[in-house]
Amino acid sequence: MKKNLNFLMMFGLCLLTACSTPNNGSSSSEVTVPLLKDVYANYFPIGAALTENKISLYEDLLPNFNSITQEYEAKWSITEPLEGQFDFSSSDPMVEYAKENGKGVRGHTLVWYKSLPRYVLSDNPSKEKLISRIENHVEGVINHFKDDVYVWDVVNEALRDYPSLAQVESGDFYRTGDETNDATGGDLFAICGIDYIESAFKEAYRVRQENNYNFKLFYNDYGLNYPNKREALLKMLDQFALDGTPIEGVGLQAHYYLGSFNIDEFENTIRSIVERGLDVQITELDVSIYPYSTYPITYDEIPESLSKIQASMYGQIMGIARKYSHPENDAYGKVTGVTMWGVADDITWLDNNPVSGRKNWPLLFDEFHEPKQAFWSFIDLDKYGE
Numbered sequence: 298m299k300k301n302l303n304f305l306m307m308f309g310l311c312l313l314t315a316c317s318t319p320n321n322g323s324s325s326s327e328v329t330v331p332l333l334k335d336v337y338a339n340y341f342p343i344g345a346a347l348t349e350n351k352i353s354l355y356e357d358l359l360p361n362f363n364s365i366t367q368e369y370e371a372k373w374s375i376t377e378p379l380e381g382q383f384d385f386s387s388s389d390p391m392v393e394y395a396k397e398n399g400k401g402v403r404g405h406t407l408v409w410y411k412s413l414p415r416y417v418l419s420d421n422p423s424k425e426k427l428i429s430r431i432e433n434h435v436e437g438v439i440n441h442f443k444d445d446v447y448v449w450d451v452v453n454e455a456l457r458d459y460p461s462l463a464q465v466e467s468g469d470f471y472r473t474g475d476e477t478n479d480a481t482g483g484d485l486f487a488i489c490g491i492d493y494i495e496s497a498f499k500e501a502y503r504v505r506q507e508n509n510y511n512f513k514l515f516y517n518d519y520g521l522n523y524p525n526k527r528e529a530l531l532k533m534l535d536q537f538a539l540d541g542t543p544i545e546g547v548g549l550q551a552h553y554y555l556g557s558f559n560i561d562e563f564e565n566t567i568r569s570i571v572e573r574g575l576d577v578q579i580t581e582l583d584v585s586i587y588p589y590s591t592y593p594i595t596y597d598e599i600p601e602s603l604s605k606i607q608a609s610m611y612g613q614i615m616g617i618a619r620k621y622s623h624p625e626n627d628a629y630g631k632v633t634g635v636t637m638w639g640v641a642d643d644i645t646w647l648d649n650n651p652v653s654g655r656k657n658w659p660l661l662f663d664e665f666h667e668p669k670q671a672f673w674s675f676i677d678l679d680k681y682g683e
């Protein structure tokens with residue numbers, strides 16, 4: 298793992314050539330571009346978010362990944378659009394594709410305030426009613442997928458975006474209706490308090506144990522490098538422990554921006570989670586080339602200088618991910634996966650978020666599916682340390 302001579306030779310050779318080989322893991326006359334999953338075989342699976350209509354488009358690149366996340370097909374509004382009527386017609390073909398091609402599936406996500414169908418809250422349900430809806434949904438979805446998924450993001454984004462220190466200290470750090478664009482998240486919490494989160498985990502655990510399924514239970518969120526939000530997460534985990542709420546890991550979404558990323562805070566977040574014996578997965582990794590979300594400039598192509606910084610960021614992120622993938626202390630958790638939020642720069646949610654029509658180049662492969670500098674840095678196991 299420390300030194301990979303074949304890799305170094307290949308990497309050196311690539312630097313000397315145009316390096317324009319389509320990345321399908323096959324040899325070309327000049328150089329073989331390795332598959333991400335092969336480079337990381339001794340660490341953890343490498344995943345990508347996918348939708349069914351992208352499977353043929355990315356036929357050349359998908360061999361890189363041994364895990365997929367359904368970008369929306371497993372969310373509540375799709376899997377139980379009417380109460381008690383489950384519909385897996387969007388999801389099943391992707392799961393079949395994954396199984397046929399030896400890829401694991403990350404289950405995303407059972408309870409997310411942004412993907413609730415109207416019926417969940419429209420009749421102003423009592424706490425009891427709402428929790429029973431959550432439990433029925435969790436049970437129905439889990440029993441459909443069984444062990445076709447290896448992890449569930451049981452609850453997604455239940456914490457406030459930017460809790461103040463006072464809010465963290467007083468325990469007022471759950472997403473509520475007083476945040477912008479947050480009505481449904483607020484309703485879940487207003488009606489149930491933290492019980493809507495804990496009930497989802499407890500029910501997922503119950504169904505898993507009863508049926509001997511093997512998937513892991515994760516909480517998934519963004520912004521967890523921000524110290525106050527990290528602290529809020531840790532306090533929520535403390536509460537889980539007090540209440541006997543089962544959880545095995547935390548997903549760091551990892552939608553990062555050039556210039557506002559702090560590698561030390563990233564490491565602090567991972568360390569603070571694994572020290573509690575919980576695993577970490579990077580679940581939605583991409584690196585926007587714009588320095589902050591509403592940056593007013595739009596580029597026609599990725600500037601070389603930004604491409605370099607982006608590559609170095611990817612290298613550092615993966616260096617830390619590798620560092621925490623083989624813990625020396627058995628009581629510690631570890632990093633058990635890294636998933637990209639997309640496959641190549643021709644299609645990324647960041648082209649329209651948070652600024653509509655602002656082209657972005659956040660991934661490892663460019664618009665023509667060629668490996669970017671970011672790709673080489675991502676797989677440079679030596680430069681960025683263990």
Ligand code: 9MR
Pocket residue numbers: 368369372412453550581646
């Ligand atoms: O990228 C996803 C987009 O295609 C969907 O329309 C949207 C709603 O289902 O969800 C996006 O994915 C989000 C993920 O589920 C949770 N973290 C933020 C992601 C980007 O918005």
